[in-house]
Amino acid sequence: MSIRNIVIEPDPILRKKSESLYQVTNDTRKLLDDMLETMYDAPGIGLAANQIGSLHRVLVMDCGSRDDEETPRPIKIINPEITGVSEELSSYEEGCLSIPEQFAEVDRPAVVRVKYLDENGQKHERLFEGLEATCVQHEIDHLDGILFVDHLSNLKRNMLMKKLKKYLKERDEDDAHD
Ligand code: ZN
Secondary structure (H helix, E strand, O other): OOOOOOOOOOOHHHHOOOEOOOOOOHHHHHHHHHHHHHHHHOOOOEEEHHHHOOOEOEEEEOOOOOOOOOOOOOEEEEEEEEEEEOOOEEEEEEEEOOEEEEEEEEEEEOEEEEEEEOOOOOEEEEEEEHHHHHHHHHHHHHHOOOOHHHHOOHHHHHHHHHHHHHHHHHHHHHHHHO
């Protein structure tokens, strides 16, 4: 396994639609393992393949468990497709490893049903609720070239992107002084 570089907005690959896999291979499993290691290192709770420069339609996530935050609960998802959403919405303050240190409340369906393949090519269809529902929708958005800021009003999005530019500039200046 290896930690890969995370792509930062406005890299154009974040706006590309990912392509479904015809079959799950050792290369796919290696990609998923690298993505998990990269996500845990960041640290984050979800990562889509285009965030490390691959256009395969795969994502990883680990929102932990409610009773024991320390137990890892990684989920590896290949070719996800949302097959149902609840009318009820929930709101979470979202962030993104590709938009570092910027956060905003986003409304999304509280429960979603997702069809996908696991790392052994087995078919699954299951419900995601709570933080997992938000996380899986955020990551599937990535695979379709959509970022969480796209769900905000123009005003909020522009403010956040301005703050991101400032943050990245200051971070690069700090790096230059090291
Ligand atoms: Zn993200």
